[in-house]
Amino acid sequence: MNWIGNNLPLIGERTLDHIAITAPVILLSFLISVPIGWVANRFTASRGIVLSASGVFYAIPSLPLFVALPVILGTGLRSPVNVTIGLTLYGIALMVRSTADGLASVDPDVTQSATAMGFSDSSRFWRVELPLAGPVLLAGLRVVSVSTVSLATVVAVLGVPTLGLFFTDGVERNILGEIWAGIVMTIVIALVFDVIIVQLGRLLMPWTRSSSAAVSRPGRRTRVVAPV
Amino acid sequence: MNLLFEGFAWIFDPAHHGGDEGIGTRILQHLGITLVVMVIASLIAIPLGYLIGHTGRGRSVVVALSGGVRALPTLGVISLIALSVGIGFTAPVIALVILAIPSILAGAYSGFEAVDRRTIDAARAVGMTEGQIVTRVEVPLGLPLLIGGLRSATLQVIATATLADYVGAGGLGRYIFSGQATNDYPQMLAGSILVIMLALVSEALFSLLQRSLVPAGVVAAEQRQPDGETSGGPTRKSGPRRSLIAGARR
Secondary structure, eight states: OHHHHHTHHHHHHHHHHHHHHHHHHHHHHHHHHHHHHHHHHHOHHHHHHHHHHHHHHHHSOHHHHHHHHHHHHOOOTTOHHHHHHHHHHHHHHHHHHHHHHHHHTSOHHHHHHHHHTTOOHHHHIIIIIHHHHHHHHHHHHHHHHHHHHHHTTGGGGGTOOSTTHHHHHHHHHTOHHHHHHHHHHHHHHHHHHHHHHHHHHHHHOGGGGTHHHHHHSTTOOOOOOOOO | OHHHHHHHHHHHOGGGTSSTTSHHHHHHHHHHHHHHHHHHHHHHHHHHHHHHHHHOOSHHHHHHHHHHHHHSOHHHHHHHHHHHHOSSSHHHHHHHHHHHHHHHHHHHHHHHHTSOHHHHHHHHHTTOOHHHIIIIIIHHHHHHHHHHHHHHHHHHHHHHGGGGGGGTOOSTHHHHHHHHHTTOHHHHHHHHHHHHHHHHHHHHHHHHHHHHTSOHHHHHHHHHOTTTTSTTGGGOSSSOOHHHHHHHTO
16 A cells, blocks of 8 residues: 555546546536437437437447547547547437436426416526426436546546556556555545535525425325436 | 448458457457356346345445446456456456446346336235245336346446456457557457447347337236326336336335
């Protein structure tokens, strides 16, 4: 475990590298998935196509995708663009499904009431459907966040600097502490991201805070909205 | 795009087909690792998942553990185990088993939990023993969700078995790693294309299997009530459906 004590600055640097790669990916996945999920949910015909396309995309193994992607993008194998786009594609594949499911979970009575009250299509989406779909979106985003942070270690075998380099280097040089440092820091980043996302959710959706109290009240019909 | 052709040309080059280093051998190694992992993981996860699903106990612990495993970087686990048990087959197999268990477990217990409580009460009312309820009611009705769990686990294992050769266990990952070592990008691409195709074939096979394993009684009931799924409908394909579970266990 001497290695850890002697290499604290390096651990910090790689942790920051890891965050610099994963944080934009998580944000991008979310921003891109909301419109796609909306399209998937809006029209019956597009729903099947979009969801099966995202399913097939998710089925593509990650390391091979990182190897094959530069051919299509024209970037280098170790280019951050390649890694960011690859990870974002996975994030989108996961997140589109959550978005479509979340929007589908909004009670049709509610959307019809909103229309009857005079909401335009766009304000109905932003002020009624999206907030009500929020908890499902949040749950999806948490999955995207954890899997992105963990997946980003894989690109180290191609030589991209992330926490995964501690694994490849640790095996080569037979340093157990180095591998532990990589695993622990990956989990720490995943946990910190998760806490941030959950707190943002509580901030943006204050009504979900009281719903846990409502669930425990007996005899009341409740809907479990947040698959964790 | 020329590079892509070179990748395919590499695959179709007869010189790369036979022998110990050939594509045939590497695919068999890859499938071999996958099969061993899936058998071990299923032997652990299916009985445990059935136990949780039948008794309804221990679910929160398992959900929390599965979430934790998702954060665990598989490359790190392979590295860690490889340092203690040495280079070769064992380290990736153990790491992949850890990776596969949560999906199978979730498929097994959510399959049981998705069974309508009234069906189980009815089975008990007609005099079935606990054993009969499990084997004749819960297992067949939960089968589609279990296959869904096995499907996503297999996908993950095929994809991640690419990393097995990183500690010298062979498989299709070999082409990626040796291509990288010798700067042979077509070879890396060839390996990647083969793994991607293997994953897509497995997905296609499992989706056929999943469709064919729905019990005849369930299919008949759905045909009688074609609108039965409209309210919670979007998510009938794969994976554990929490809304379904919440409805069954209220």
